[in-house]
Structure formats: C-alpha cells, structure tokens
Amino acid sequence: MTSYRIGSSGDDVMRIQKALQDAGFYLSQPDGVFGPNTEAAVRNFQAASELGADGIVGPATWGKLFPSQSPAPAPLSGNLDTRCLALTGSFETGRLSPECFACVAGNFDGQGMSFGALQWNFGQGTLQPLLKQMFTNHLDVATTIFGSSLSQLHQALNGGRDAAMSFAVSIQDSSGKNIKDPWKQMFKSLGLTPEFQAIEVLSAAAYYGRALNLCKNYGFWTRRGRALMFDIGVQNGSIPDSVKSLILNDFRQLSQSLSAEDTELAKMRIVANRRAEAARPAFVEDVRRRKLCIAEGKGVVHGITYDLARQFGLDLGSAD
Incomplete structure (x- = not known):
C-alpha cells in the first residue's frame, strides 16, 4: 500500500x-x-x-x-529497475517499499552497519560510496537530515574502513544489533528521500545488468521474468551451468501450444524450482518460496503477503 x-x-x-x-x-x-x-x-x-x-x-x-477499512492500493511508481530493487529489497529486509530503502541494522553480521534495500555495509566497503555520493550531490538534503552530526559521519567515511567500523560501533547499543537514536532515525530519514533511493537504484546496476543477460539466455521477456532474474542475481549470484542444462531440458518438454504468457509462466516456475534445488539444503525451501512468489506473482515470504502486480506493477506485460 x-x-x-x-x-x-x-x-x-x-x-x-x-x-x-x-x-x-x-x-x-x-x-x-x-x-x-x-x-x-x-x-x-x-x-x-x-x-x-x-x-x-x-x-x-x-x-x-482504520481497522475495518483499507486504503486504495497503488502500484509502486518508478522504472523497472526501481521496482525490481524494491521487490528484492523487501525480501532482503522484511519491509515493503519504501521502508526497505531505509532499513538500517547494526553489527549482527560483523559488517559494522548495514543500510538500504540490499543492505550495503561498512565492512565490505559497499555502503561508503553511496553515502559519499549523497553528500557530494545532495549536501543540502544530507545537512537537513544530519545537522551538526554530519561532520562526524564525514570523518568516519574519509578515515577508511577502520574509521567507518569504529563509527558504526559507537552508534549502536550493547547488543551490537541495533543502531541507536537519533542516528537510526536520521539514517531512516535519509533512506526515505528520493535522492538516496535513486542512488540505491544506480548502485544495483550490476545486478540489473546480470538480470538482462539471464533474461536473454533463457528467453524471458516480461516484467516479472526480469524481476525473477534480478532476484536470482542478488540472492544466488547466478545460475550454474549444471543447473542451466537441467532448465533448458525442462524447457524443451513444454507444450508448443501454450500462449506466450503461459509459456513465460511455466518457464519461470521451472527456473524457480531448479535454482532452489541447487541451493544449500538449509535454504532450499526459503529460496523456492521466494522465487515461486515472483513466478506466480503472489505468495507469502517471511510473513509478508505479496501481490506483485498490485504492489510493484510487476506483471506479465512486456519488459521493453
């Protein structure tokens, strides 16, 4: 909504x-x-x-x-890149758009601090470039959000990885999992700005390029097919050659009498199941549930109910 x-x-x-x-x-x-x-x-x-x-x-x-009412749902606006990132970001963070773009977490995984739809972090050096770009291109917005605290964040970013990690530790609670206020609210406000969301979309460009190549290799042409391949790129990296052989063999078994949309749907189901079966045993069903949710256009993942066409504008229409 x-x-x-x-x-x-x-x-x-x-x-x-x-x-x-x-x-x-x-x-x-x-x-x-x-x-x-x-x-x-x-x-x-x-x-x-x-x-x-x-x-x-x-x-x-x-x-x-309004316990007895619902707002009129509106599909997420933005181009296909943005909508694919919002869907995968909601899977990654457990929060629907736009909150997924502003999700902030502490040092639960040893990376100091994670932020945004794809949980860019200080430990791997993936978050620093996004913040620096924001401060370079939209300093007025950043100053409004962080105020006098902006200089402290600047110092952390300019001091290398160790300085960024030390800064992250200094702004979270003793559990090491939660960023404390006011920093949590400041980062959340940052992630809800159109300016930073645009930076997140651009920073996911490599995944989107990978999705385009996968769509070409497997003949996917719909918006939902593009979303499936984007999600595979983020969660699974790619599709191994051994799995690709199984997928293409399954494709050859499909009836030639299916419509273009039904063929696309059948192919997405095949890819979803085959890629899930190739995951580590502990994650097979989680991957399957997530990928089939995209293939089918509806489902429940991590307790969140999804309707891709209604919430994200991701349907079986052409991606071009």
Whole structure:
C-alpha cells in the first residue's frame, strides 16, 4: 500500500488527520497536508498503539487507525529497475517499499552497519560510496537530515574502513544489533528521500545488468521474468551451468501450444524450482518460496503477503 509521511497530501491524509483528531492525538484543523504536527500526532498514536513510532502511516498504522477499512492500493511508481530493487529489497529486509530503502541494522553480521534495500555495509566497503555520493550531490538534503552530526559521519567515511567500523560501533547499543537514536532515525530519514533511493537504484546496476543477460539466455521477456532474474542475481549470484542444462531440458518438454504468457509462466516456475534445488539444503525451501512468489506473482515470504502486480506493477506485460 501507499505510505504517508512528511510531504504527503490529499484526501487520505485528511482522513488520517480526522482519525487522529477523533482519537485525541491531532489538535489542529485537518487540512490534508502531512506536516510536522501530523507527524507528531502519528508518532504519539503509534507509541500508544505499541507500534514503532516512526511518524509514517504504513500498513500497520493504517490498520490501527482504520481497522475495518483499507486504503486504495497503488502500484509502486518508478522504472523497472526501481521496482525490481524494491521487490528484492523487501525480501532482503522484511519491509515493503519504501521502508526497505531505509532499513538500517547494526553489527549482527560483523559488517559494522548495514543500510538500504540490499543492505550495503561498512565492512565490505559497499555502503561508503553511496553515502559519499549523497553528500557530494545532495549536501543540502544530507545537512537537513544530519545537522551538526554530519561532520562526524564525514570523518568516519574519509578515515577508511577502520574509521567507518569504529563509527558504526559507537552508534549502536550493547547488543551490537541495533543502531541507536537519533542516528537510526536520521539514517531512516535519509533512506526515505528520493535522492538516496535513486542512488540505491544506480548502485544495483550490476545486478540489473546480470538480470538482462539471464533474461536473454533463457528467453524471458516480461516484467516479472526480469524481476525473477534480478532476484536470482542478488540472492544466488547466478545460475550454474549444471543447473542451466537441467532448465533448458525442462524447457524443451513444454507444450508448443501454450500462449506466450503461459509459456513465460511455466518457464519461470521451472527456473524457480531448479535454482532452489541447487541451493544449500538449509535454504532450499526459503529460496523456492521466494522465487515461486515472483513466478506466480503472489505468495507469502517471511510473513509478508505479496501481490506483485498490485504492489510493484510487476506483471506479465512486456519488459521493453
């Protein structure tokens, strides 16, 4: 579903404000503009409802505000690269778009800190270039978000890997898994900006190029086929030659009387199952569930219900 935050406006925002007003959290006159007063009211409502108080009206908060209603769903906007990244990012982070672009985690995996849809991190040196690009191209936005703390982050990025790792340790709790506020909220705000999301999309270009090559090799032509190959590139790297032979042999068994769309669907199911079977035994079913969700266009992965056409605009239409 659409999420509502600072900068949102329209009839749904007016409905949110009225619901917050009825609940005693919004004291201003509803005007349909999601500003600081609305954000503060949302945060207070979320805290009282035992939700994460991020000031954003996403699915959970909407469900609390309107328990018997649903907002009109809108497919994710943006080009195919963005939508493929948003889908795979939601699998990787357990958060639907746009929250997947702003997911921040601590040193749970020894990489210091991970951030964004594909969990770029300090340990492998993959996060530093994204942040540096943001500061170079959009310093005004970064300054608004980080304020006086920006210089500390600059020093960490310019001091090499060790400095970045030390910085990451300094801003998380004793468990080493969670970034502390205000840094957590600042990074989350960064990930929700269009400027940083565009940087994330560009930083995933290598995966997208790999997906294009895989689609060419296996004859996929739909948006969902492209999404499947993008996800394989991110989660699995590629498709080994031994698995490719099995897949192509399965393709040859398909009926020639199938329509183009049914052929694409049947081929995606074959790729999903064959690639899953090649994964390490402990992950076979997880990979299968994730890949079949894309192939079928619907499914439940890590407790999240997906409808690719409705949520991401990923259907069996042509990718070109």
